[in-house]
Amino acid sequence: MEEKNKTIDRDNAVIQIRDLKKSFGDLHVLRGVDLDIFKGENLVVLGRSGTGKSVLIKIIAGLLKPDAGTVTVMGEDVANLKPKELDKLRLKIGFSFQNSALYDSMTVRENLEFPLVRNVRDLSRADIDSAVEEVLENVGLSQTINQMPSELSGGQRKRIGIARTLILKPEIMLYDEPTAGLDPITSIDINNLINEVQERNHTSSIIITHDLTCAKMTGDRVAMLLDGRFERQGTFDEVFSTDDERVKAFYDYNFIQ
Amino acid sequence: MSKTNTKPDDAEPEKPVITRRLDQVFLDLNDVAQFVARFFREVFVPPYEGKEIIRQCYAVGYKSLGLISLTGFITGIVFTNQSRPSLAEFGATSWLPSLIAIALVRALAPLVTALIASGKVGSNIGAELGSMRVTEQIDAMEVSASNPYKFLVVTRVLATTVTIPVLTMYTTFVGLMGAFVNVTMVEQTSFSSFIQAVFGAITYLDIFASVVKSFFFGFTIGMVGSYKGYNSSKGTEGVGKAANASVVTSMFLIFIEELLSLQIVNALRGG
Ligand SMILES: Nc1ncnc2c1ncn2[C@@H]1O[C@H](COP(=O)(O)OP(=O)(O)OP(=O)(O)O)[C@@H](O)[C@H]1O
Numbered sequence: 001m002e003e004k005n006k007t008i009d010r011d012n013a014v015i016q017i018r019d020l021k022k023s024f025g026d027l028h029v030l031r032g033v034d035l036d037i038f039k040g041e042n043l044v045v046l047g048r049s050g051t052g053k054s055v056l057i058k059i060i061a062g063l064l065k066p067d068a069g070t071v072t073v074m075g076e077d078v079a080n081l082k083p084k085e086l087d088k089l090r091l092k093i094g095f096s097f098q099n100s101a102l103y104d105s106m107t108v109r110e111n112l113e114f115p116l117v118r119n120v121r122d123l124s125r126a127d128i129d130s131a132v133e134e135v136l137e138n139v140g141l142s143q144t145i146n147q148m149p150s151e152l153s154g155g156q157r158k159r160i161g162i163a164r165t166l167i168l169k170p171e172i173m174l175y176d177e178p179t180a181g182l183d184p185i186t187s188i189d190i191n192n193l194i195n196e197v198q199e200r201n202h203t204s205s206i207i208i209t210h211d212l213t214c215a216k217m218t219g220d221r222v223a224m225l226l227d228g229r230f231e232r233q234g235t236f237d238e239v240f241s242t243d244d245e246r247v248k249a250f251y252d253y254n255f256i257q
Numbered sequence: 258m259s260k261t262n263t264k265p266d267d268a269e270p271e272k273p274v275i276t277r278r279l280d281q282v283f284l285d286l287n288d289v290a291q292f293v294a295r296f297f298r299e300v301f302v303p304p305y306e307g308k309e310i311i312r313q314c315y316a317v318g319y320k321s322l323g324l325i326s327l328t329g330f331i332t333g334i335v336f337t338n339q340s341r342p343s344l345a346e347f348g349a350t351s352w353l354p355s356l357i358a359i360a361l362v363r364a365l366a367p368l369v370t371a372l373i374a375s376g377k378v379g380s381n382i383g384a385e386l387g388s389m390r391v392t393e394q395i396d397a398m399e400v401s402a403s404n405p406y407k408f409l410v411v412t413r414v415l416a417t418t419v420t421i422p423v424l425t426m427y428t429t430f431v432g433l434m435g436a437f438v439n440v441t442m443v444e445q446t447s448f449s450s451f452i453q454a455v456f457g458a459i460t461y462l463d464i465f466a467s468v469v470k471s472f473f474f475g476f477t478i479g480m481v482g483s484y485k486g487y488n489s490s491k492g493t494e495g496v497g498k499a500a501n502a503s504v505v506t507s508m509f510l511i512f513i514e515e516l517l518s519l520q521i522v523n524a525l526r527g528g
């Protein structure tokens with residue numbers, strides 16, 4: 001694999017998670033999560049279905065409140081921000097949803113404009129158009145600009161979802177299963193897109209995935225969520241050089257031995 | 258998210274303050290109060306979603322116009338026809354236009370309009386916002402700092418609040434036309450004497466009360482639909498439930514408001 005052109009600042013954690021706990025009723029999902037994401041880094045989060053990966057990034061984006069522990073994003077304690085401050089922080093966070101979450105009553109263009117015109121004041125029509133065209137070009141879907149989300153394929157929806165977050169030039173990207181349900185070629189396109197975004201905008205990212213090719217291609221570091229904690233963290237090879245059955249099962253399924 | 262759970266990992270289940278069920282009722286009421294209060298906090302703060310408000314007004318009117326025209330017209334015909342025998346007993350059929358005018362303006366038109374709108378518009382708002390909640394579109398707006406409440410709820414509530422009174426006036430008009438068709442066929446009343454009788458019967462207070470009442474009906478329909486949709490539970494089932502609950506709850510509240518307004522208007526009239 002070619003060496004990626006990037007700089008990771010190991011002294012500068014943009015996201016700091018300490019002893020984070022979250023339960024839903026009697027279901028203890030996160031049971032003491034500790035995690036750092038450094039500036040400029042792609043961190044891949046692996047873990048079985050239902051282990052709370054989506055819950056984790058929703059807490060980071062302030063969509064869910066933690067029961068205990070702290071999440072600090074760019075120096076701000078997410079759970080204790082006032083709505084205005086939280087919105088300000090959210091402008092720096094891009095969130096790509098597991099099932100894209102495109103606004104299905106709006107065209108692709110309106111989807112992309114939506115966050116832009118509500119957060120950047122005094123844009124001219126020309127500014128808006130050029131910003132929309134630029135992000136569409138970045139994800140390689142310029143021709144879809146006037147289509148409705150229902151007319152797009154799953155892979156296209158994913159890319160438009162990513163484009164919609166890129167339009168605000170976020171410093172942190174949270175990808176929830178960017179390649180789930182996509183064919184290998186489209187998946188590779190998305191992986192490349194994730195790397196391009198990182199290199200072009202120097203973003204720090206969390207990439208949730210079950211797809212180890214995606215993990216290998218995009219991840220500078222891998223963390224595996226097991227029983228509500230991150231028990232294993234490190235490079236791809238470090239994480240998978242183990243006899244732990246729970247970890248090996250992942251590997252065996254993805255790379256048929 | 259509104260329902261947060263702050264108890265630590267392995268704490269005992271909290272002791273209910275009263276009973277578990279009653280506790281929940283008060284928690285829900287508090288939830289509703291906060292949802293409604295947020296409307297008044299946000300409605301006057303710019304930026305205003307003008308384009309979306311107009312689009313929603315249009316949608317409310319467009320969705321209910323056909324059914325309201327039909328129902329209003331038929332109500333006018335049927336109510337006139339059914340009232341005739343009672344008045345005929347006293348040889349007072351010439352009072353029909355006045356009677357129907359009072360009935361339409363004071364009760365029938367606002368109620369018919371509001372009930373039809375809860376069925377057509379309220380269920381639609383519930384389903385629309387419910388499916389946006391379920392497919393995480395509302396979360397997507399929230400994480401892009403785009404205030405989903407303002408874009409989705411404030412616009413819809415404003416649209417129903419403004420549009421339902423207008424529709425009510427329209428229903429009154431269509432109902433009167435229905436009544437006229439019936440009266441002119443049976444009693445051969447002329448249009449001008451019909452209109453004279455109508456305006457002789459209704460007072461400014463009647464018209465004012467009718468508008469104010471339907472203003473509240475409109476607010477209720479928009480608010481209930483939005484609340485049910487916005488807080489819809491996950492899954493397709495949640496969307497259906499939200500749509501259904503929007504209709505049932507808003508119809509119930511509309512009848513309560515009707516009873517209250519009756520008391521208030523009677524007091525005004527007496528005093
Ligand atoms: N809002 C919620 N209310 C109640 N339970 C929830 C909520 N959100 C998540 N859960 C529960 O928390 C657990 C973890 O959910 P989460 O979506 O984070 O899983 P995940 O690791 O992302 O799984 P997948 O790989 O399938 O996406 C699940 O059991 C889910 O049912």
Ligand SMILES: [Mg+2]
Nearest residue numbers: 053054098176
């Ligand atoms: Mg998930």
